[in-house]
Amino acid sequence: MLKIENLQAKVADKPILKGLSLEINPGEIHAIMGPNGAGKSTLGYTLGGRPGYEVTGGSATFNGEDLLELEPHERAAAGLFLGFQYPVEIPGVSFVQFLREAANAQRKGRGEEPYSGGEFLKLAKEKAGLLKMDMDMLKRPVNVGFSGGEKKRAEMVQMGVLDPKLAILDETDSGLDIDALRICGEGINSIMRQKDKAVLLITHYQRLLDYVKPDYVHILSAGRIVKSGGPELALRLEDEGYEAVVHETAA
């Protein structure tokens, strides 16, 4: 589904990704873990096409298409969803209006009929219910006045409505209390754990992985994947810390 080869990227003229390779197949859940500043968010933004994240080498192919050639909205229409570490507040823009326009823009891009008002509301209600989010919140401006946990749940509601093929979720677990963590984890499973979908979870901690069990765990350090393994790798990291595990690789 996603094939990243030797990806290199710069931010503000500073090389951050230094030859990253990763392959994700349909039905798989991958976790990327790594210390602060390793380049995890940079990987997400680069794949999402954020302006200012300049690819200087390598490739990323998404379902046979050159992902890096596409505009951000075209990547979304192709089935990529990027869950933000810090969801952006957009004053004055209603969450439901934005989400409906976004969903219909994607559908248009794929040559599908737009959702009617009724269809959309039904879908949004269903996904909000899944994430235990009050529909009234979604009538408010995008992320404005949402708590940290509400922002992350609102990201998952968007993911549910947009129904992507691949979700890259950047620290969806940060800022969540125990209950919200479980709700988000269950939301991810229910929306994304399907044969034809895949997830790339970016996280610092093991705790989200208790709910969303990864098939593969990768350690990102200094812009490269330095070690890959199964779920047990995340547990070892939790016990021994990045230092020990990364060092052992280098040795």
Added chain:
Amino acid sequence: MSDTLTLPTRRDEDYRYSDLAALETLWPITPEEIHVAAGAEESLQVVLDGEAAVARHLVITLEKGAKYDLRVLSAGPVYGRFALDVRLGEGADFTFGAAQLATGSENLEIVTKVVHAQENATSAQIVRTVLAEKAVGTYLGCIGVERGADGTDAEQSVRAMLLDRTATANAKPELEIFADDVKAAHGCAVGELDAEGLFYLMSRGLPPADAKRLMLQAFIAEAFSGAPESDELNAAAQARLEAILG
């Protein structure tokens, strides 16, 4: 205001940024008198959406306790000037919400003089300007508070959004205060759309023009919030935004 018969020049403060060639074709501008009687409540909504140059000058008097709600959408004229002279009596209340949307080499301006002549009057002006390409958008707003007009509450909130670096926004809020007990808040800012917000919206599938339009609609709606016909104004603004963003 300057002499009503001689064509103004660049040296006239109120016409500093005007399109003088276009102004000449409209000159002289006939002032339109509006009188709001004591205790009366009135509102007016003006949409300037034709392409032709237009210049209007409203002279508004609010008697004791009168209320007036004026909303203006200037979106289309190659040159559009909207000037206001407002005089508020005791306890009067004046609301002015305006949006100017321009592209190409259009020139839009709002020039206001709001005078609090007596005690306890309130005025609020909210002006939102969106400028693309080589458009020029201007707000010159003077608030005067006369001797004895204590308890005045005058507010100006003026913001412009530049969609291209080639556009020009001029904003000059002024205060002339001759009373002691006066609350006058003014904010004035020129900026660009928040890049992070834009990327967030696009990452969810909105094409760039739609992402910008959504953010700009929210920006403009601030000028029409609380208006009796805000839906109509917002719809007209949206249509113009769509045209500007292509």
